[in-house]
Amino acid sequence: MTNGNMIILAIVVVYILLTAFFGFYTKKFSKSSDKYMTGGKAFGPFVIGVLMMSEFIGTGSTIGTAQTAYSTGISASWNLITLALAFVLFAYIMAKKFHQLGEYTISGAISKTYGNGARVITSLIMIYALAVVNVSMYAGGAATLSTVLKVPHEMAAIIVGVVTVVYVSLGGMFAVAYTNLIHAFIKYLGLILALAFGLAAAGGLSGLSMNLESDMFDWTGVGVSTIIAWTIANIGSIFSTQYIIQAIASTQDDGKAKKASMYAGFLVIPVGIIASLIGMTASIVFPNIAPTEAFPMMTTLMNPFLAGLVIAGLIAAVFGTVAASTIGSAALLLKDFYNPIFNKDNNDKKSLRFARTATIVIGLIPIPFAIFAPEILSTVFFARALRTTLAVIVVLMFYFPRFSSGRGAVLGMIFAVITTTVWYLIGNPLGIDNIYIAAVTPLIVMLIDHFIGKNNSVLQNESSSVSKSGRTSSL
Template sequence: MDANWTAMSLAIVYILAMGVISYAAKRFANTAHNFTSGGATYPALLVGFLLMSEFIGTTASVGTAQAAYKWGISAAWNLAALGIGFVFYAFLFARKFKDLGENTISGVMAKTYGKGTKLATSIIMIAALQIVAISVYASGGAVLAGLLKIDRATAIVITGMVAALYVSMGGMRSVIYTNVMHAIVKYIGIIVATAFALSQVGGMGELQARLPAEMFEVGNAGWPQIFAWILAGTGAVFSTQYVLQAISTVDNAAKAQRASLYTALLLVPFGLAAALCGMCASLMFPKINALQAFPMIVSQMDSLMAAVVVAGLAGSLFGTISAISIGTATLLYKDFYLPAVHKTDAVTAGDSRALMFVRIASTAVCLLPIPLAIFAPDVLKVTFLAKSLRLTLAVLVLFIFYAPQFGTPKGALTSILLSLVLTIGWYLAGDPYGIDNAYVALVIPLIVMSVSHLPRLMSSSRTMRDAA
């Protein structure tokens, strides 16, 4: 018990230090625009660390270890999928998004598909980000409950309240600076946890000798599941609000591309390390709930080692929540607040009410997921539901940049609304017939946009016949 409280005390010191950085950045977040954009441009490597930190929340360590407890090393695919997504993003979208000069995904949609699709995009993105927050709180609460010997619900409430205080101060600038620190601490934490876990089972050779051979097979999770992870992860990268928002902080398209590649390189090793932790936990604690795999490893450490890992987990939690908070607040501000007051971002530059709105919004979106997080049993599945929802948007983004004449604005709007209902419904039904909800999110826009394009195709055919 003493070791747990020592670890928590040292981790709290780290959190407070990050709070000081956020408070220092507060003076730069003096308008709604600066709060949501950062008010400056940043180096590509810094943005690469920022993006990596945003995607590696507590779900990345706790959720990957949970999956590896059952499936072994193939659980690392859930983060490798994001790395693959960022490689594609670097070559397909980074330059195009930067050249477009838009920092909301809904704004990108509006340029091609109109206002109705813009609002629908904003709604589905806000829903997806809130689902991510649910999984982050659920996994963070699981760790805190194990350390403090309190029930999980209480731990989640504490986590959410602290997060709400943390993220509403410095805006995008503080998110960039603190998330770089979070990324470094996360890496140190997962390395320490992996080294400790391997030492407890006798090393890698002993791990291989004692676990079934299939636990080391890259496809043990099942290739349909792995391809679903790749689809959902790639879709999330292509169309997530805070990715576009972060990319917009570099000053040219070449740096945007480099930042994306840096992110890909940082993600894969983290996934492998987290998977090894889950595999070690399956030997160390063979009869526990898989969700407790990573927290149980931490609970066995001495106070100093545990403090490093818990600080990394705290960084994971607050890094992701701050990105979600800023991303969601930006969507609410640009897509709902500004139209409601009939103003533009430039006009509200000195408007204290606009700044107050984004601060309140960023706090509110931190608190809303807490009740649902208490009832989230499988954090990895919840996370990939959020990614699946964004997959529909990713398909539409592909159309915007590479087939802008395909489909119609009405087809795009219908795709988003159907995906929101059917993808969540498919997930709640337990992914019937073994078909992951990511495939549902992929197929819906392909079918709907194809159907909406038929009248245009038929009209073109008639025109060609008449001309002949």
């Protein structure tokens, strides 16, 4: 290993140790299961806004966006611009409603309208979706380390998983909150440094315009259908993601919940644009690399100290998202499975111990699958498609509660997850993105249930009328 790589590795190791230290330090604040999961409502709206943003600016929004922009150009940034729109919509449509429910799990919120069966199915779907998110994050982290530090892909995935598990399992929401503030700063710093050095090597913005085809500057280059699909998926994921609900539950009142959502939306836009410009720049400076290497290769233009900061930023992107996903899944397992079945007396010590154990297990399970993860951005949006199904249920729950029954909601979610997964695995046939399948399937199933329920009600009323008529005539 060269001296430069040794310096980069040292900076990354220091950053990892700093992250682990914060997890250990915050352990003293997480002495109950409630504080472990929500932080005891101790955070202001800006901190919560950063927390809400953190899950969505991982490797899918940095390496993944740069990877897509390497081939398609500036239009790749829509995956985050539409995310900002989703946060704003959430601020005005959903934040207050979720906060007033007093639930910190998406399954608990849905169960208030559709019953316990819907609670269980919602939990399973969300845990599945968040596991897919972590697979893509570990894959992105492994790509970063293996490209720059020549660390084996498998070892990189293990390092990322173990470190995240350590600090989240110790400090819970406090650890996620404080470390994600650091992660967000390092992410932004890494993005800015990578773009600055890339533009310098490419001849500045004028160099981009001179050396790239005009379609690389087409804001609809990825296709209008893809942009619409991204919009639906982002709205769906923001409206239904467990960690978003958990973050909203950590605010002190409705107004701060709304402000937090707005902050998240404003903070996410620059990430998409900068990451896209990095990918476009890399296509000029490094024309013969694999697109996944577009962002990491920018570090080869820098001195080892600055390169170390950029790599730390990419690692931060992984840590932030994995931490958010992991604690979200642990909350679902605790509230929907462990406490109702094994801890009926709600012993808080048992709950806290299980929460930490669940965090460890959930954080480690996706590591083997990261080796086989396909194109990063498509994996991220598959996870968002799964959550879009839940978003459909949430919107109906709040605004059209009589549209269908608990049975319809459960069947709609089950069929949607099966069809969406199959559609994704067979490559989105007919040019129809799996996101559309995720959004439409529950609506169709619940509409059928609505009419079946309505017809059954009519038949019951007719039967009751006939019965009453028979009794009257006999008299």
